[in-house]
Amino acid sequence: MTSKRAAPPEAKKDEAVELPTPVNPQTRMVTVYIMGKRAVVPEHATIMRAIEYTGVQIIRGAGCREGFCGACGTLYRLPGDYRIHTGLACTTLVKDGMSLTQIPAVPMEKAIYDLEQIEATVDTIKKYYPAIFRCVSCNTCTKTCPQGLQVMDYVNAAMRGDIAEVMDLSFDCVSCGLCALRCPAEIVQHKVGILCRRLYGRYLRKESRELDVRIDEIRNGVYDAEYAEMMAMAKEALSEQYYARDIEA
Amino acid sequence: MYPEYMHESLELAAKTRPARLELAKSGKPVYPPMNATEREDVLAKFHPDFTSGARSKIRIGPNKGEELTTEVTEILEAHSMVEPRLMDIHLRKPDYETDLLIIGGGGAGCWASITAMQNGINSMIVTKLRMGDANTMMSEGGMQAAVAPQDSPTRHYLDALGGGHFENKPELVRVLTEDAPQIVRELENLGVIWDKMDDGSMQVLHGGGTSRKRMVSCRDYIGAIIMRTLMDEVKNHPDKITVREFEPAVELLLDEKGQCAGAILYSLDTEQFLTVKAKATVIATGGFGRLHIRGFATTNHYGATGDGLVMAYRAGAHLKFMDSVQYHPTGAVFPEQIAGFLITEKIRGAGGQPLNKFGDLFVFPREPRDIESAAIIRECTERGLGVDTFAGRSGVWLDSPLIDMIHGEGYTKHQFPGMVRQFNRYGIDITKLPMLVYPSLHYQNGGIEINERCETNIPGLYVAGEASGGVHGRNRLMGNSVLDYNVFGRRAGMYASEYAKSVKLGNLSLEHVSAYARDMSCAGIQTDLVSPLILPSYAPEDVKLQQMARLGNTPARHSMLRTRFGRDEGKTAHGKAG
Ligand SMILES: Cc1cc2nc3c(=O)[nH]c(=O)nc-3n(C[C@H](O)[C@H](O)[C@H](O)COP(=O)(O)OP(=O)(O)OC[C@H]3O[C@@H](n4cnc5c(N)ncnc54)[C@H](O)[C@@H]3O)c2cc1C
Ligand code: SF4
Ligand code: SF4
Numbered sequence: 127m128t129s130k131r132a133a134p135p136e137a138k139k140d141e142a143v144e145l146p147t148p149v150n151p152q153t154r155m156v157t158v159y160i161m162g163k164r165a166v167v168p169e170h171a172t173i174m175r176a177i178e179y180t181g182v183q184i185i186r187g188a189g190c191r192e193g194f195c196g197a198c199g200t201l202y203r204l205p206g207d208y209r210i211h212t213g214l215a216c217t218t219l220v221k222d223g224m225s226l227t228q229i230p231a232v233p234m235e236k237a238i239y240d241l242e243q244i245e246a247t248v249d250t251i252k253k254y255y256p257a258i259f260r261c262v263s264c265n266t267c268t269k270t271c272p273q274g275l276q277v278m279d280y281v282n283a284a285m286r287g288d289i290a291e292v293m294d295l296s297f298d299c300v301s302c303g304l305c306a307l308r309c310p311a312e313i314v315q316h317k318v319g320i321l322c323r324r325l326y327g328r329y330l331r332k333e334s335r336e337l338d339v340r341i342d343e344i345r346n347g348v349y350d351a352e353y354a355e356m357m358a359m360a361k362e363a364l365s366e367q368y369y370a371r372d373i374e375a
Numbered sequence: 376m377y378p379e380y381m382h383e384s385l386e387l388a389a390k391t392r393p394a395r396l397e398l399a400k401s402g403k404p405v406y407p408p409m410n411a412t413e414r415e416d417v418l419a420k421f422h423p424d425f426t427s428g429a430r431s432k433i434r435i436g437p438n439k440g441e442e443l444t445t446e447v448t449e450i451l452e453a454h455s456m457v458e459p460r461l462m463d464i465h466l467r468k469p470d471y472e473t474d475l476l477i478i479g480g481g482g483a484g485c486w487a488s489i490t491a492m493q494n495g496i497n498s499m500i501v502t503k504l505r506m507g508d509a510n511t512m513m514s515e516g517g518m519q520a521a522v523a524p525q526d527s528p529t530r531h532y533l534d535a536l537g538g539g540h541f542e543n544k545p546e547l548v549r550v551l552t553e554d555a556p557q558i559v560r561e562l563e564n565l566g567v568i569w570d571k572m573d574d575g576s577m578q579v580l581h582g583g584g585t586s587r588k589r590m591v592s593c594r595d596y597i598g599a600i601i602m603r604t605l606m607d608e609v610k611n612h613p614d615k616i617t618v619r620e621f622e623p624a625v626e627l628l629l630d631e632k633g634q635c636a637g638a639i640l641y642s643l644d645t646e647q648f649l650t651v652k653a654k655a656t657v658i659a660t661g662g663f664g665r666l667h668i669r670g671f672a673t674t675n676h677y678g679a680t681g682d683g684l685v686m687a688y689r690a691g692a693h694l695k696f697m698d699s700v701q702y703h704p705t706g707a708v709f710p711e712q713i714a715g716f717l718i719t720e721k722i723r724g725a726g727g728q729p730l731n732k733f734g735d736l737f738v739f740p741r742e743p744r745d746i747e748s749a750a751i752i753r754e755c756t757e758r759g760l761g762v763d764t765f766a767g768r769s770g771v772w773l774d775s776p777l778i779d780m781i782h783g784e785g786y787t788k789h790q791f792p793g794m795v796r797q798f799n800r801y802g803i804d805i806t807k808l809p810m811l812v813y814p815s816l817h818y819q820n821g822g823i824e825i826n827e828r829c830e831t832n833i834p835g836l837y838v839a840g841e842a843s844g845g846v847h848g849r850n851r852l853m854g855n856s857v858l859d860y861n862v863f864g865r866r867a868g869m870y871a872s873e874y875a876k877s878v879k880l881g882n883l884s885l886e887h888v889s890a891y892a893r894d895m896s897c898a899g900i901q902t903d904l905v906s907p908l909i910l911p912s913y914a915p916e917d918v919k920l921q922q923m924a925r926l927g928n929t930p931a932r933h934s935m936l937r938t939r940f941g942r943d944e945g946k947t948a949h950g951k952a953g
């Protein structure tokens with residue numbers, strides 16, 4: 127096996143290539159205001175790590191810690207800047223003078239529906255989330271979204287009943303709820319997003335015929351004999367078959 | 376932005392790229408896959424499971440005498456959070472009663488509640504943080520399902536067994552692979568949006584250890600899409616499924632016949648202990664990445680502390696394969712803020728290649744995870760060919776720019792929006808520059824032993840998902856755990872609800888917890904650890920010391936602190952909490 131290797135890494139070791147070594151910059155500290163209280167934290171900390179650095183055990187306001195779950199929505203302001211900024215505490219870095227507060231929950235009502243009983247039409251959206259038609263196109267939601275989504279565009283698409291477009295534009299929504307909190311028309315954008323995504327997956331998808339075939343095969347016991355045979359095989363025989371199997375390119 | 380000192384290495388990677396692109400296009404493996412002997416060798420020498428101190432013998436309980444992962448032995452040889460005597464009156468007057476108690480609001484838990492409902496049984500989901508604050512939410516790459524015509528469920532079976540070194544329980548692998556196509560269909564009927572080809576057929580890709588393209592996906596947000604769909608469905612039935620958030624379970628309850636009869640919860644908001652009486656119980660608590668085994672950074676969510684293992688073990692459940700840990704080959708090493716962040720294996724499935732500091736390939740990009748991880752560790756340690764960061768980490772390049780070169784411009788952005796966004800936040804465009812990676816603590820291979828009906832050796836106790844043990848042997852392949860929580864979560868709901876229809880419960884008891892405490896003292900175990908951990912504490916050590924100075928009755932919440940005190944996670948070579 128080894129002989130076939132194109133370039134064994136060991137060969138490189140002897141070459142006189144010297145790569146530079148890392149320099150260790152000193153950890154600088156910055157001052158932040160966590161719900162108004164001053165704290166000095168490392169400059170390279172995320173907002174979440176900064177809060178923990180002060181000794182707080184976060185109970186509400188942290189979930190995945192990697193930007194997927196939306197538990198950690200945060201509002202902040204920076205010195206000399208009148209604007210309210212938003213971010214996910216787990217992926218946003220602190221800045222000197224940052225004044226912040228986490229918003230661990232946004233009050234709202236989720237519509238209750240039976241997916242099997244509804245249709246992928248604008249009427250469905252209208253029935254469950256009538257407030258979307260109050261949108262004044264102010265674009266605040268889009269400016270708010272920490273995921274950088276075109277939120278206003280998907281709200282507008284929902285008003286047109288363009289469910290595929292809502293699906294596409296809201297695909298990466300983490301449901302942090304910050305857009306809903308800032309919306310002057312009191313719309314719950316992300317709830318409209320999940321409704322439309324489910325409608326798309328259920329009713330507007332392209333059908334996968336090969337999947338039907340496979341499900342039927344299994345139901346009809348096409349693989350039963352082969353399963354039985356393999357389950358009865360000794361480890362050695364299985365191992366042999368495994369290492370001899372062909373691999374799709 | 377990559378710092379100056381990495382530029383030279385980055386240039387070397389760019390220089391070797393055209394030749395590597397040719398190789399990738401040739402259709403042949405870009406590097407020779409290892410044979411069985413080579414695999415064994417690299418594992419034995421470089422996999423963290425085999426380093427000294429990685430395992431220690433457990434002195435009490437059903438697995439007594441076995442070598443388990445040290446950090447697991449530690450939380451099993453620890454004190455309960457509750458004093459059984461003080462709970463007596465509450466056991467007689469439970470706070471909640473339900474037919475089916477489901478512990479854990481991730482993928483497996485949601486499925487169990489949905490299939491129980493379909494079977495006419497109401498359930499209660501109790502979960503640690505919010506619903507969906509779970510590893511399920513985070514999966515990126517995909518799910519294995521033999522849907523393509525050139526593939527078959529039995530091929531999937533062989534691949535899964537080979538990946539698990541033929542130690543998996545065959546009957547579990549059979550239902551895993553056999554239920555998979557049906558799961559794909561049921562998920563899309565619930566509204567999950569699969570990646571499809573123009574003709575509607577499922578898009579399939581390779582993952583580590585697959586012999587056919589079998590990975591189905593939802594861009595790189597499969598977890599978020601499935602999790603939010605299942606959660607939305609659960610919340611559409613408030614009359615049949617009750618949800619309690621921020622109320623993790625800390626002990627199981629048994630009756631005098633030894634049947635599982637519910638659990639004690641601990642309210643994170645009020646620090647109260649609450650009693651739930653249930654005819655059947657499903658543990659769906661997920662994995663243990665936040666134990667920071669061997670000091671590794673982790674990809675897991677905040678609440679992944681292996682609580683299910685602890686509760687079930689004290690109640691007498693048998694654990695399987697708890698001596699092995701999965702390190703994902705490609706956790707981010709740079710920038711420091713996202714150390715441990717998972718770079719999906721699909722990047723390698725789509726053509727991304729691991730490179731050493733000279734820009735050279737050193738391993739086949741799609742070896743099974745344990746092998747790939749061990750090979751990367753070898754490159755960075757023994758061979759010294761990793762790229763060092765100023766935070767004291769070392770890593771290898773994962774050459775992502777190749778992907779657009781292979782599949783066409785725009786492909787990376789469309790297929791990996793999460794990845795592109797995450798690195799863009801720190802000024803790194805992964806379509807132009809590679810990512811720096813090192814193995815990250817990822818998955819609990821073993822767990823509470825189950826059969827294909829999700830039953831354990833305790834009547835009335837069912838387990839599904841990452842908390843269970845047996846299906847993956849000692850090494851899970853990518854895409855098989857998303858499949859696992861779907862297949863077994865769904866099964867757990869079906870079988871547990873059926874059982875709940877006929878079981879007769881006796882009186883609730885915590886006697887097993889008292890007995891366990893007696894066993895601990897007989898075995899001479901001295902510890903100040905309290906488990907389950909519930910949440911890790913990331914307060915600096917000096918702050919923890921000041922918090923621990925409190926006199927008298929330590930509030931339960933502080934068990935998190937106490938358990939984490941002096942354990943130095945984040946201070947080792949492998950890095951910090953992610
Ligand atoms: C970053 C990442 C990426 C991944 N990518 C993939 C992939 O591409 N393909 C793949 O196949 N697999 C992947 N996995 C693995 C897969 O996502 C998980 O193994 C799977 O989702 C586990 O599902 P689960 O329902 O068993 O557990 P989880 O989804 O983790 O759910 C467990 C739930 O239980 C709760 N809980 C924990 N303790 C308690 C307690 N004491 N009381 C009450 N509730 C409790 C938790 O808070 C959580 O809500 C990935 C994992 C991670 C972390
Ligand atoms: S913030 Fe509200 S009103 Fe403004 S654009 Fe968005 S949805 Fe419309
Ligand atoms: S669309 Fe709204 S809820 Fe979704 S991520 Fe953006 S701000 Fe958060």
Ligand code: FES
Pocket residue numbers: 187188189190191192193194195196197198199214215216217300
């Ligand atoms: S903690 Fe999940 S998005 Fe920040």
